[in-house]
Amino acid sequence: MLEHEIKVAIAGVGTIASGLLQGIVYFNEYQEKRKNILHPIIGSFKPCDIRIVAAFDVDTDKVGKDISQAIFAPINSTPKFIEVDNKGVIVEKGPVKDGLSDHLKSVITIADGEEIDVVQKLKEAKAELLICAIPSGAEEAVKAYAQAALEAEVAFINCTPTMIACDPSWARKFKKANVCLVGDDLQSQAGGTVLHKGFLDVLKEQGVIIKDTYQLDVAGGLETLNTLDDDRKQYKREVKERTLKQAFKNEINLASGTSDYLEFLGNRRIGHFWIRGEGFMGMPIKIDIRLETLDGPNGAATLIDVIRATKVAINRAGSGPITSICAYGFKAPPVFSDRHNAHKWFAEYLEGIRAE
Numbered sequence: 204m205l206e207h208e209i210k211v212a213i214a215g216v217g218t219i220a221s222g223l224l225q226g227i228v229y230f231n232e233y234q235e236k237r238k239n240i241l242h243p244i245i246g247s248f249k250p251c252d253i254r255i256v257a258a259f260d261v262d263t264d265k266v267g268k269d270i271s272q273a274i275f276a277p278i279n280s281t282p283k284f285i286e287v288d289n290k291g292v293i294v295e296k297g298p299v300k301d302g303l304s305d306h307l308k309s310v311i312t313i314a315d316g317e318e319i320d321v322v323q324k325l326k327e328a329k330a331e332l333l334i335c336a337i338p339s340g341a342e343e344a345v346k347a348y349a350q351a352a353l354e355a356e357v358a359f360i361n362c363t364p365t366m367i368a369c370d371p372s373w374a375r376k377f378k379k380a381n382v383c384l385v386g387d388d389l390q391s392q393a394g395g396t397v398l399h400k401g402f403l404d405v406l407k408e409q410g411v412i413i414k415d416t417y418q419l420d421v422a423g424g425l426e427t428l429n430t431l432d433d434d435r436k437q438y439k440r441e442v443k444e445r446t447l448k449q450a451f452k453n454e455i456n457l458a459s460g461t462s463d464y465l466e467f468l469g470n471r472r473i474g475h476f477w478i479r480g481e482g483f484m485g486m487p488i489k490i491d492i493r494l495e496t497l498d499g500p501n502g503a504a505t506l507i508d509v510i511r512a513t514k515v516a517i518n519r520a521g522s523g524p525i526t527s528i529c530a531y532g533f534k535a536p537p538v539f540s541d542r543h544n545a546h547k548w549f550a551e552y553l554e555g556i557r558a559e
């Protein structure tokens with residue numbers, strides 16, 4: 204094992220996991236030519252320093268397989284960009300709890316066999332951090348993984364919208380245990396939320412009064428099928444809308460979320476942005492934009508930065524929510540900031556001039 208490796212465990216071998224594993228190989232192969240990420244190096248770590256040491260899922264098509272094969276299970280819609288070598292890491296059956304919504308149960312069969320003891324596995328694999336990338340709204344399962352990370356004293360990265368880093372009681376528990384915590388709800392590189400915020404910020408900075416706006420997606424990945432369940436859809440929508448409302452202090456009418464699942468779109472996500480505002484002398488302004496992206500690489504680009512920054516936090520013996528990393532990489536951070544400030548905090552944290 205190399206000294207410089209970041210030993211990562213992941214719960215949920217889906218779209219994001221596929222983007223992450225392929226992204227690490229991709230960066231390694233093409234790093235001189237096509238970086239396409241903001242931070243090729245973070246605290247001396249490159250993406251290729253990330254090593255998966257344990258993986259958990261519940262799907263019979265993934266459990267028992269090497270993670271390099273599980274990420275290409277047909278149910279995962281992230282396309283194959285690059286070959287991923289065998290990792291010698293077998294996907295284990297994690298605690299199922301409420302991981303699968305009724306819609307997911309119609310396409311996923313739960314693997315037979317016992318659920319693994321996640322705490323023991325994290326310790327055996329010498330994992331330094333656990334990424335939680337299971338479906339939105341799986342509150343009990345997310346909390347089970349957060350608790351396991353605490354008990355194994357492994358940093359926790361919460362990609363899901365379940366409130367962990369934002370929840371003061373979880374934040375206190377991680378702080379007390381001297382374990383790093385980052386989240387909640389990963390923000391994609393060029394995702395609907397970050398771009399919507401960006402468009403609105405520019406208009407606001409230019410003195411335009413924004414009246415009403417929406418950003419609605421249709422997509423074809425598993426996560427979108429999952430959010431067809433009304434409760435889960437509402438939950439995800441509330442997190443996205445809260446992010447924008449914090450930025451605009453409830454001054455505008457807004458809607459943001461995923462509006463439908465279209466299987467034939469596969470990993471593609473089509474976002475529609477609509478903004479109505481008022482410029483100088485009451486000039487009407489209307490903006491109508493369409494965005495097309497792929498969920499896997501979009502989420503993985505941010506995650507690759509977040510993992511390396513969290514390793515920096517671990518090396519500095521950080522504990523509890525690392526607010527700069529949360530504000531930089533997540534839609535619902537414990538301390539909210541606009542994008543410019545979030546990037547500034549992130550840079551200052553990495554330079555060591557900001558405490559958390």
Ligand SMILES: NC(=O)c1ccc[n+]([C@@H]2O[C@H](COP(=O)([O-])OP(=O)(O)OC[C@H]3O[C@@H](n4cnc5c(N)ncnc54)[C@H](O)[C@@H]3O)[C@@H](O)[C@H]2O)c1
Pocket residue numbers: 214215216217218219220259260261262265279297298299300301302303311335336337338339340341344362363364388389390391424425426429498499501502503
């Ligand atoms: N770009 C992105 O993909 C993106 C961006 C922001 C946030 N997120 C969030 O990240 C999370 C994962 O997204 P995804 O697109 O990779 O989802 P996905 O649906 O593609 O994959 C989820 C995986 O979790 C597995 N799973 C279900 N219950 C489990 C359990 N109890 N234990 C272990 N595994 C379990 C499923 O079998 C599946 O393989 C979601 O909560 C999503 O909201 C994703």
